[in-house]
Amino acid sequence: MQQLEQLREHARGRLERLGNTVTSQVWRLGFASRFLFYLVMHSATALRRFRLTVAEIYFAGVLSLIIILVSGLFVGMVLALQGYDTLQRFGASESLGVLVALSLVRELGPVVAGLLFASRAGSAITAEIGLMKATEQISAMEMMAVDPIARVVAPRFWGGVISMPLLAALFSAMGIFGGYLVGVQLIGVDSGAFWSQMQAAVDLRNDILNGVIKSLVFGVAVTWISVFEGYDAVPTAEGVSRATTRTVVSSSLAILALDFVLTALMFTGGNNQ
Amino acid sequence: MNRSTIDLWVGVFVVLGIGALLFLALKVGNLATFSDNQTYLVQARFANIGGLKVRAPIKSAGVVVGRVADIRFDNETYEALVSMTLGTSYQFPRDTTAKILTSGILGEQYIGLEAGGDGVMLKNGDRVRLTQSAVVLENLISQFLFNKAAETKEPEKQ
Amino acid sequence: MQQNPIVEIRKVAFGYDPARPVLRDIDLEIPRGSVVGIMGQSGCGKTTLLRIIAGQFLPTAGEARVLGEPTAKLDRRGLYAMRRRMGMLFQFGALFTDMSVYENVAFPLREHADIPDELVHDLVMLKLQAVGLRGAAQLMPTELSGGMARRVALARSIALDPQLMLYDEPFTGLDPISFGVIVRLIRELNDSLGATSIIVTHDVQEALEVVDYVHFMADGRIIAQGSPDAIRRSSEPFVRQFVNGAAEGPVPFHYPAPDYAADLELAAG
Numbered sequence: 001m002q003q004l005e006q007l008r009e010h011a012r013g014r015l016e017r018l019g020n021t022v023t024s025q026v027w028r029l030g031f032a033s034r035f036l037f038y039l040v041m042h043s044a045t046a047l048r049r050f051r052l053t054v055a056e057i058y059f060a061g062v063l064s065l066i067i068i069l070v071s072g073l074f075v076g077m078v079l080a081l082q083g084y085d086t087l088q089r090f091g092a093s094e095s096l097g098v099l100v101a102l103s104l105v106r107e108l109g110p111v112v113a114g115l116l117f118a119s120r121a122g123s124a125i126t127a128e129i130g131l132m133k134a135t136e137q138i139s140a141m142e143m144m145a146v147d148p149i150a151r152v153v154a155p156r157f158w159g160g161v162i163s164m165p166l167l168a169a170l171f172s173a174m175g176i177f178g179g180y181l182v183g184v185q186l187i188g189v190d191s192g193a194f195w196s197q198m199q200a201a202v203d204l205r206n207d208i209l210n211g212v213i214k215s216l217v218f219g220v221a222v223t224w225i226s227v228f229e230g231y232d233a234v235p236t237a238e239g240v241s242r243a244t245t246r247t248v249v250s251s252s253l254a255i256l257a258l259d260f261v262l263t264a265l266m267f268t269g270g271n272n273q
Numbered sequence: 274m275n276r277s278t279i280d281l282w283v284g285v286f287v288v289l290g291i292g293a294l295l296f297l298a299l300k301v302g303n304l305a306t307f308s309d310n311q312t313y314l315v316q317a318r319f320a321n322i323g324g325l326k327v328r329a330p331i332k333s334a335g336v337v338v339g340r341v342a343d344i345r346f347d348n349e350t351y352e353a354l355v356s357m358t359l360g361t362s363y364q365f366p367r368d369t370t371a372k373i374l375t376s377g378i379l380g381e382q383y384i385g386l387e388a389g390g391d392g393v394m395l396k397n398g399d400r401v402r403l404t405q406s407a408v409v410l411e412n413l414i415s416q417f418l419f420n421k422a423a424e425t426k427e428p429e430k431q
Numbered sequence: 432m433q434q435n436p437i438v439e440i441r442k443v444a445f446g447y448d449p450a451r452p453v454l455r456d457i458d459l460e461i462p463r464g465s466v467v468g469i470m471g472q473s474g475c476g477k478t479t480l481l482r483i484i485a486g487q488f489l490p491t492a493g494e495a496r497v498l499g500e501p502t503a504k505l506d507r508r509g510l511y512a513m514r515r516r517m518g519m520l521f522q523f524g525a526l527f528t529d530m531s532v533y534e535n536v537a538f539p540l541r542e543h544a545d546i547p548d549e550l551v552h553d554l555v556m557l558k559l560q561a562v563g564l565r566g567a568a569q570l571m572p573t574e575l576s577g578g579m580a581r582r583v584a585l586a587r588s589i590a591l592d593p594q595l596m597l598y599d600e601p602f603t604g605l606d607p608i609s610f611g612v613i614v615r616l617i618r619e620l621n622d623s624l625g626a627t628s629i630i631v632t633h634d635v636q637e638a639l640e641v642v643d644y645v646h647f648m649a650d651g652r653i654i655a656q657g658s659p660d661a662i663r664r665s666s667e668p669f670v671r672q673f674v675n676g677a678a679e680g681p682v683p684f685h686y687p688a689p690d691y692a693a694d695l696e697l698a699a700g
Contacts, residue, residue, distance in 0.1 A: 051276070058279045062286045092377065105297060132527075140525035140584075143485060144539045145511035151542075166290025173293035195300070201381075203328065208297050 032228045039154055039227070042147060046154035056159025060121040060223075064167055067116055072104075072171035075112060076178025079103055083179075084187055096189050097198035100179030105202060105211045106267065109172030111259050114218035117164060118251035122226040125156050126247040129230025130240035138231075153227045160226065164219025165212055172211065210266045217258055222251040312358040313397035314342065317371045317384075322353045323407025325373055325382045331357050333386040338363040341384065357384065366391035367399070373407035382407060435499070436460040437595055437627045438484055443493035445479060453479050455651040457493070466621050466628045468638045471648035472673070472682060477631045480648070481597055484629065485519055486510050498595060515543060518588030519597040523604075524580040526572040532559070532583050533568040539590040558586040561623075562616060578609025582616070589620055595627050596620070602634040614641050635674055639663065647673070649681075 046053050083099040132138050132152065141148045176198075183189045202208065226247050233243035322344065331339035339359035347354045359365070368389030375382050386401075395401065438461035446452035454476045461467050469477045482488045483495050486502045495502045498513055505513060526535050536555045540546065546554075559565040562582040572580055581601065588596065601613055618641055621628045632638045639645070639659040647655035647662065647670055655662065655670045662670060672680025688694070 054283050055279055057283045057286065061290075062282045065286065065289075095377075135523070135528070136521045136525040137527055139487070140519070140521055140527075142487070143514055143517070143519040144542070144587075145514040146539075146542045147511075163286075166287065166293070169290055169293035169297060173296050176297075199300070200330070204298055208294075212294070 028232075031232075032224070035149075035228050035231065036224050039149055039157055042150040043154045043158065045147075045150040046158050052151075052155040053158050053162075056155045057163055058159075060117075060125065060156070060160045061163030061167060064117055064120050064163070065170070067120055068113055068167045068171050069174050071112065071116055072109075072174030073178040075108055075171075076100060076104065076175030076180075077182045079108075079175065080179040080182035080187070084183060084189065093189055094193035095197055095201075096183045097176075097179070097194035098201040100183070101176055101198045101202050102207060104172040104175040104179075105207050107259070107263070108175065110168045110211055110214035110218055111255060113168040113171040113215065114164065114222060114255045115252055117160075117167060117219075118222045118226070118255065119248050121160060121163070122222050122247050122251050123244040125160065125223070125226040126230040126233070126244045127240060129153065129156070129227060130233035130235075130243050133231065133233060134235035134237070134240060136235075149231075153231060157223050157227050160223030161216070161219045164222070165215040168211065168215035168218075206266075210262075213266075214259065214262050217262060218255050221254045221258060225251045225254065311361045312339070313361055313395075315357050315359060315395050315397075315399050315401055317355050317357065317401040317404050318347065318350065318352045319355060319371075319373060319404050319406045320352055321373075321406040321409060322355065323373055323375075323382050323409065325355070325384070325407065329381060329383050331359065331384045331386060333363070333365070333388065338386065355384070364394045365401075367393050367395055368403060369395065369401055370403040370405065371401045372405040375408075437463045437498060438629070439494075439496040440480070440484075441494050441496075443480075443483065443490040443495055445476075445483060445488060445490050445492075449491075452491075453651055454483075454490075457651075457653060459646055459653060459656070461627060461629060463627050464621075464625065465643045466618065466630065466641060468642035468645045469629065469631045469648060470633060470635060470638060470645060470673070473633065475648045476651045477648050478599060481599055481629065481631045485517065485597055486513060515591060516593055517595045517597060518591070518593035520581070520585055520588050520599065520601055522600045523577070524572075524584035526575075526580055526584055526587070528572050530572075531568070532564065532570050532572070532575070535572070535583060536587045536590055538587065543591060554590065558590055559583075561589070561620065562586045563612070576609075578605050578612065581605070581609070581613065585613075585616060585620075589624065592624055593626060594624075596624075596629070598628065598630040598632070600632055601630060602632055602637060610637060617641055635676075 079100045080096060083096050083103075084093055087093045087095055087099065129138075129152065138148045138152070141151060180191075180194065184191045184194050229243045229247045229250070233239045325341065325344065327341050327344055329341045330337045331341065339357055341355060342358045343356040345354045345356075346352075357371075365386060366389045368391040370387045370389065372385045372387065373382055374385045389403070438459075440457050440459045443454060443457045444452055445454040457480065469480060471477050479488065483490055483502070484497055486497065486505065489503050498516055500509065500513055502510070502513075526532075527538065530538070533555055536558055537551050540551050540554055555568070556565055559568055562585055564579060564582055564586065567575065567579065567583070572583070575583065596617075598617065601617070602610055605613065614637060617628060617630065620626070630638060630642060639662065642659060644658060645656060645662050646653050647667075649669050655665055655667050657665070663674060665671065665674075669681040671677070672682060678684050
């Protein structure tokens, strides 16, 4: 009898904790949304004193260049290798350019660049804001009657949102170049066929624009998560470390989930489109 | 890292990024689509369009002369009604044939125009009268099997 | 001292959670021009009281009036206007690590006063001279010692010539020389600016040298107040233990624990 009671208590405790976790996550999401709204409403400083945002474009975008360009190159080269291996069985090796370009522009460019951005720039932003909070720099700014969200958070947000599409485009471009290097120069696919088939198949509106839209959406999501986790971090060393981990994990999941939703919206064949 | 160096690098970054976008748009995608005032619209009816899609190319002698603008179903004749935009610099006679062809084995389907001999050219809003539908693989296979069956039957008869 | 006090705290209570109040029924006044100390054990609520004065927290009961305005009734703009007349020195300085010493001190000037760069330069140099660090203007905060960082933070907090200065544990972790420097600066700045200073600290002996008046807090209440001499001569047991730094007194040495013998036997058995 007593064991049954204990079991019931145990289960109730578990359920309560689960309920609390779910409600606290929902509450947190609401808080994050209000944070984003406030941030956007108070972005006047970030845009008027554009210097601040330019500095953040440097830290988020320029410092991510190397990893983006190198990764893009390698992804493109691997795509060409793998793609050729499969296509030549159907005698379709001349479509290699199409395969490389479409894979990159539609999917890999925005998604992989987004994941890399989240790991490099996103975690850096979270750590920076979290540390500023831990060392009372945010409080000091508030005490000096300067709104820290307008002065510190908003420039980082817009810096990230501006950098992301540019990085995704650079990733795709480098990937196509890598595909060209391996496909045409190394393997020997016809250069003319490579480019001409690509141009015939890749559509400006349907493929490239959609890819840009994706990278913009990812940029907003990743940067929003990064600045929020930093601002909401517990002001201790452990708190900041957990916040950066949450940034990378949440951003990555958000990118993949959003990618699914956006791809379903944009690319599923409908009415002969 | 003083201010002007940061500005310089950000400027370089933005230029590179926009350059990449332009590269994708021009060299990779097909930006070179016909603009509106230099096209005219003709229509064609097909019994079966197969896998033809809007924006599929229209080629003659292998050269792209236009794009498929619209695909509809005519509920009275039970045929597909395809609207095509052709570049004004490409004039076709009224007895041109429109065929639905496939580029390569795995390729997408497109419309091929074979010019006839009529002196009068197609104008905006005209209909191409001679059409050939897409080849449907199932029909081809069943026809092949039917022929094979007929062949084996004949020697037996004899 | 005919003017009204610069800070009035009336029956203020505060707690993050209603079951555990941090401050209970606090009443005090800070007269203009004075240097006042708020002292007590760690966790007695003195830093929370300072934050309420700064407007970072709102009292859950009672009223806090600072510079003539009740903090609870201020909107964000009003709060920021009030803060422009205050300066706060944080425990470890809280300098902006991505800016140089010069830029840190110039920060409030650039954000709030629309003045030309040459004037900003002169004002920054003036403030740095007051704290004796004019030569360090181009250093980065990571290159400063703890004492120097705190002096730069002090220069930054007086940049707009505040009427009220708040000090959160300004003496923590300083070597004796830096200590003496900060003590001297607090007094000099207060008098030269014509300002009022509130110091929250638990460094008793040193603080008693610099303040005009002391409020002693324990367990969220004010248990003693008076001039430094009065505090030194106080017979209140907690004040005695605190001033003498005695290990035993109203604040016990041992954290509540079960019977010692029982604990030992459990370990052996």
